[in-house]
Amino acid sequence: MAEITLQDIIQPENLVYEKSKLLTEKPFHYCPGCGHGTVHRIIAEVLEELGVDDRTIGVSPVGCAVMAYDYFDVDFVEAAHGRAPACATGIKRVWPDKVVFSYQGDGDLAAIGTCETIHTCNRGENITMIFVNNGIYGMTGGQMAPTTLVGMKTATTPYGRMPQWPDGTPNNGFPLQITQLLAQLPGTRYVTRQAVFSAAAVRNCKKAIKKAFQNQIENKNGVNFVEIVSNCNSNWKMSAVDANKWLQDNMLPVYPLGDLKDNFELIKK
Amino acid sequence: MGELKLMKGNEALAEAAIRCGADAYFGYPITPQSEVIEYLSEQNPYERTGMVVLQAESELAAINMVYAAGAAGKRVMTSSSSPGVCLKQEGLAYIAGAEVPCVFADVVRGGPGLGTIQPSQADYFQNTKGGGNGDYRNIVLAPASVQEMADFVPLGFELAFKYRMAVCILSDGAIGQMMEKVVLPEQKARLTEEEIKAKYPWALTGRKRGTQHRVITSLDLDSARMEEHNRHLQRKYDEVTKNEVRYEMIDCDDAEYVFVAYGSSARIAQKSVQLGRAEGLKVGLLRPITLWPYPTQAIRNLIDKGVKGFLSVELSCGQMIEDVLLACNGRAKAEHFGRVGGIIHTPEEVLEAMKKQIIGE
Amino acid sequence: MTEEIIIAGFGGQGVLSMGKILAYSGIMQDKEVSWMPSYGPEMRGGTANVTVIVSDERVCSPILNAFDTAVILNQQSLDKFEDKVKPGGYLIYDPNGITHKPTRKDIHIYSIEGAQLASDMGNSKVFNMIILGAFLKVRPIIDNKNVEEGLRHSLPERAHKLIPLNMQAVQVGMDNIKAEN
Numbered sequence: 074m075a076e077i078t079l080q081d082i083i084q085p086e087n088l089v090y091e092k093s094k095l096l097t098e099k100p101f102h103y104c105p106g107c108g109h110g111t112v113h114r115i116i117a118e119v120l121e122e123l124g125v126d127d128r129t130i131g132v133s134p135v136g137c138a139v140m141a142y143d144y145f146d147v148d149f150v151e152a153a154h155g156r157a158p159a160c161a162t163g164i165k166r167v168w169p170d171k172v173v174f175s176y177q178g179d180g181d182l183a184a185i186g187t188c189e190t191i192h193t194c195n196r197g198e199n200i201t202m203i204f205v206n207n208g209i210y211g212m213t214g215g216q217m218a219p220t221t222l223v224g225m226k227t228a229t230t231p232y233g234r235m236p237q238w239p240d241g242t243p244n245n246g247f248p249l250q251i252t253q254l255l256a257q258l259p260g261t262r263y264v265t266r267q268a269v270f271s272a273a274a275v276r277n278c279k280k281a282i283k284k285a286f287q288n289q290i291e292n293k294n295g296v297n298f299v300e301i302v303s304n305c306n307s308n309w310k311m312s313a314v315d316a317n318k319w320l321q322d323n324m325l326p327v328y329p330l331g332d333l334k335d336n337f338e339l340i341k342k
Numbered sequence: 343m344g345e346l347k348l349m350k351g352n353e354a355l356a357e358a359a360i361r362c363g364a365d366a367y368f369g370y371p372i373t374p375q376s377e378v379i380e381y382l383s384e385q386n387p388y389e390r391t392g393m394v395v396l397q398a399e400s401e402l403a404a405i406n407m408v409y410a411a412g413a414a415g416k417r418v419m420t421s422s423s424s425p426g427v428c429l430k431q432e433g434l435a436y437i438a439g440a441e442v443p444c445v446f447a448d449v450v451r452g453g454p455g456l457g458t459i460q461p462s463q464a465d466y467f468q469n470t471k472g473g474g475n476g477d478y479r480n481i482v483l484a485p486a487s488v489q490e491m492a493d494f495v496p497l498g499f500e501l502a503f504k505y506r507m508a509v510c511i512l513s514d515g516a517i518g519q520m521m522e523k524v525v526l527p528e529q530k531a532r533l534t535e536e537e538i539k540a541k542y543p544w545a546l547t548g549r550k551r552g553t554q555h556r557v558i559t560s561l562d563l564d565s566a567r568m569e570e571h572n573r574h575l576q577r578k579y580d581e582v583t584k585n586e587v588r589y590e591m592i593d594c595d596d597a598e599y600v601f602v603a604y605g606s607s608a609r610i611a612q613k614s615v616q617l618g619r620a621e622g623l624k625v626g627l628l629r630p631i632t633l634w635p636y637p638t639q640a641i642r643n644l645i646d647k648g649v650k651g652f653l654s655v656e657l658s659c660g661q662m663i664e665d666v667l668l669a670c671n672g673r674a675k676a677e678h679f680g681r682v683g684g685i686i687h688t689p690e691e692v693l694e695a696m697k698k699q700i701i702g703e
Numbered sequence: 704m705t706e707e708i709i710i711a712g713f714g715g716q717g718v719l720s721m722g723k724i725l726a727y728s729g730i731m732q733d734k735e736v737s738w739m740p741s742y743g744p745e746m747r748g749g750t751a752n753v754t755v756i757v758s759d760e761r762v763c764s765p766i767l768n769a770f771d772t773a774v775i776l777n778q779q780s781l782d783k784f785e786d787k788v789k790p791g792g793y794l795i796y797d798p799n800g801i802t803h804k805p806t807r808k809d810i811h812i813y814s815i816e817g818a819q820l821a822s823d824m825g826n827s828k829v830f831n832m833i834i835l836g837a838f839l840k841v842r843p844i845i846d847n848k849n850v851e852e853g854l855r856h857s858l859p860e861r862a863h864k865l866i867p868l869n870m871q872a873v874q875v876g877m878d879n880i881k882a883e884n
Contacts, residue, residue: 097555126548126549126551127548127549127550127551128548129548130414130546130547130548132410133559139561140561142557142559143557145555146549146555147548147549147555148546148547148548148549148555148556148557149546149555149556149557149558149559150409150410150413150414150440150546150557150558150559151440151557151558151559151560151561152406152409152410152436153406153409153432153433153436156402156403156406156409156432156433159398159402159403159404159406159407159410160406160407160409160410161410162396162403162407162410163366163368163406163407163408163409163410163411163412163414163418164410164411164413164414164546166366166394166396166407166411167365167366167394167411167414167416167418168414168416168547171414171547171548172548188399188400188402188403189399189402189403189406191399192398192399192403
């Protein structure tokens, strides 16, 4: 039997997956199993499919995705911690015809940047906001996030997040339902919660992200907000497979998937 | 010749922004500079020139809007007063690190903390020495009249884009709130997208297909590259220091003793010079217009010409005096005189301080 | 010539706009001028004042501790500024609502029944122009035609039809000011 060479395999008819042209050659620095890489890929594919790469400006956060600009082949500005929505507002207001998106984690969007998040949504800026929620601070080494689940152990809640002490005294507070909160604001057009732990979830997530960009391109106002419930296997101290299982068992009951608001109308469940 | 008007300093600053073709103002109200955003809102520049005016949710949000819109190549500005400028320091450090052009005004009030809403010059350190983190500088222009409030806006944008850095217009409650004659320039057109792309290839306008995408960031975890970036910034600041020092001298030709004062203090010290000259004292005034870069050489030249002493007159407990002392480097006497808490020194007490502290009996 | 003036009264009496018209009139007479209001909480609470300087030279400090002339429109302002008039200077006040009259002997004191005269004219809004007229009678630093020009510049276009009424009020102020010492 003739030996099969690499050249025999690399043939157009054998192609099952192609990396988006809008992702650069730079290898991701994300931990294996992390959701960021998948979310990046989806965004790049969507921008490519929409053909807006030459008028897109991204805003990267502080957190694990701080260097997102290295991976996307579109113009990017790197924001201070929590300020990505303000940055996106600044750009969109002076360049209303550009496609502007922010990309943030839970600490960035829902703790230090809550003020910017709420007011950007409340003004109804015509932008797309991507929010990756894994319930923990990744880059700084696994501290409690506003979205950390009750009882979840982190570097700053080593005995588990305890909203109140047994005697009722306030302690770590409660998981912040920021996405529900934003859906209540009249300035948000489209609010959805997605995930990337399975192929089916990825497909749904891509549809949502595409819609969030299409809405921006077709309209003049209204924030398009996509939360992605994701994992942090490194700081959750689990294998990637276990982390995705844990996410489904523990995160999704608190942060259920699906659209919360469409075309400025709340979706009743 | 433009249009002659009677305006508040804050209004002149706002009108000058519209007329020089600024693209956006992002701000947050604070006394004594709220007239800037009120005037802009009343003038509706969105209809006049397409300029965007947005009242942000905080000074933090406003400066970060400025940061990103400046990174996108637009002429953007903000303004605030002392405690608000503290909040903007985060964004200003990013602006310095990422080399984004912008103009911001600090209409200074007394501090520390909430302090007072009355005029002060106690933000000299905050603006000239850098209030944010890292080794950086902002160009600081100090208007001493309503006219200069208007003139320094287009000048500020020119310098900001020439050097890709922030330019501070360091004013105070007196200059911001007072009305004076001002001659306004003709309306200039805002730059078009094509002009911005041609003039500022670094600006984030959406990367052209087949070209490298652009990134505006202050982050680089590679130590060698970060060192080189810092060296590059310092070389740029050296260039600014070489080219952009501005100051005014009044009655300094034969002076033996010189007041050093900027902004509203300079106006008072100018009167002190007149009073002193009437008494036969050989006094003059050096008015720094750029507080960074500082007119260090001008002070040294005065010492070479025989000036024996300097009095730094400031509405603070003594901040600019440090730069005067550095310039003197022990070769001439220099001391500080100033009133604080919203009290403005009189020309008479300034002259008296010069006699007592510098000239001696 | 340099005239340093404080105008002080209640918010709503037209103190700031009177100062602005005076400053604009000064510009029309080719003078250097400055207009510096009190600002902050006190202007909401009650008293309002503005320092106006009209001079042949560039104005130095816009904020002063002593004045050539004080125009006083309520008791609080009289209490606050009577002592701040330079010896030999001028104090002009409206006796309406004044319970303790000015007492200094080393300054010129005048009164003008501005509120009463405005009411007689049937328009309380011309009150500040009556006061301005009274001031200009005592301190004739600006010609009437330049006051008219100053009004034209400081009033919005839609109010220009009121300029004759305002100039009439200036004249009423000039005709009715009384020396008190």
